[in-house]
Amino acid sequence: MSTIQEKNFTQDLLTKLDDIIVDFVAPNAARIDREREFPRENITELGREGFLGLIIPQQLGGLEAPLSLYKETVIRLAQACASTALVYVQHMSAVSILLYGKENDYIKNILSNIGKGQCLTTIALSEAGSGCYFFLPVSQVNETDKGLRLKTNKIMVTSAGEADVYVINSKATFAKNSMQSNFFAVASEYNGIEVGGKWEGMGLRGNQSAPLTIDTYLNKQMLIGEEGEGFKITREALLPMGQIGISAVNIGIAKAIYNESVNYVKKRFYTHINTNLSDFQSIQQMIGEIKVLCDQAETALNVFVQRMENKEVDMVSTLEVKVMACQTVLQVAELGLKVCGGHAYSANTPIERYIRDSMAGTVMGPTPDVLKELIGKIVLDVPTQL
Ligand SMILES: Cc1cc2nc3c(=O)[nH]c(=O)nc-3n(C[C@H](O)[C@H](O)[C@H](O)COP(=O)(O)OP(=O)(O)OC[C@H]3O[C@@H](n4cnc5c(N)ncnc54)[C@H](O)[C@@H]3O)c2cc1C
Structure with a gap:
């Protein structure tokens, strides 16, 4: 594509995205939060315009858009509805893993359905045994004459009961440790996969991050990539893609708090002293x-994405970018609460929702505290598992 074609392609997609946001995502947001409703209509509309296959190569049925467009899509979605943005991010993180299996017809078919907007996927990784270290599964598949036996509970799976395909990890059959892991792509209606509860989280209430109970026999075509390759896929695909996605969600929330704060401060007028809040x-x-x-966090993310597109990123900058976004959104949430006061603290105002939504990045694996420890280890030449 020439530079002009690329610009038109990006502009066309952003216009379609803005239309979806204005017509569906923004008007649905308060209800989704209040009713803890899965953002089905928003995801259907995104699928209809090809956004579910945004990063999938055209030859596999996707739009083959650059990562910068993915980042922008997530920021804009999160400004309107962070639940929708996180469902989309976990889907795209799963897509980044599925792309490792693109030579396998079963996985190729899933990718093609995603490109057509007919398949939502997600990552089912976290287990009670390893918590926020979701890339180090404790469960293990065992070879049996009925197939690969997997028995595990995944503790918080975004889009549980709503996704069409789960990307699930476990230790490989031969694994001596959690780094020798596998990823499998499993249809949600497959025997032995049950949703084990409801999502009752503080924020991101439309997200349905519920537990999955898995007791099943998988077959080898469901394996993504080679046996034992899971950690390599995590490092090369899931980690960078997840870091961009979660950072963009948090920057979108921070920008939503900024906009709401500016509007509130401009409008709030004290009659007793004939002064506007913006005069202080x-x-x-x-x-x-x-x-x-x-602006700092968004600039850092833009630079990171550009360096990723140029294949110039190193592990420290990959780890750093989400720490910056998650720290930023918490600082912004505190300031937003201070400037908007009781309005921000009252239930069912948009800013109260943004403040609740801002907390999730701090507890989602790999958490900022774990990332900072890893960065420190790299800087100090202490061995890490990454
Ligand atoms: C909204 C939401 C959506 C999610 N979606 C998904 C999903 O789609 N798929 C999925 O697989 N999982 C998902 N998760 C799970 C998530 O990624 C984490 O695995 C989960 O939140 C970990 O919870 P835990 O209570 O086991 O944390 P724990 O592992 O018990 O951690 C507790 C605290 O200890 C801290 N901690 C741990 N180690 C260190 C250390 N070395 N130094 C300092 N502090 C440390 C952590 O930072 C954390 O704050 C989601 C979680 C949330 C909140």
């Missing part, structure tokens, strides 16, 4: 600080 210097500074924080 400390409020002006807090708004300035929110702006700087949002």
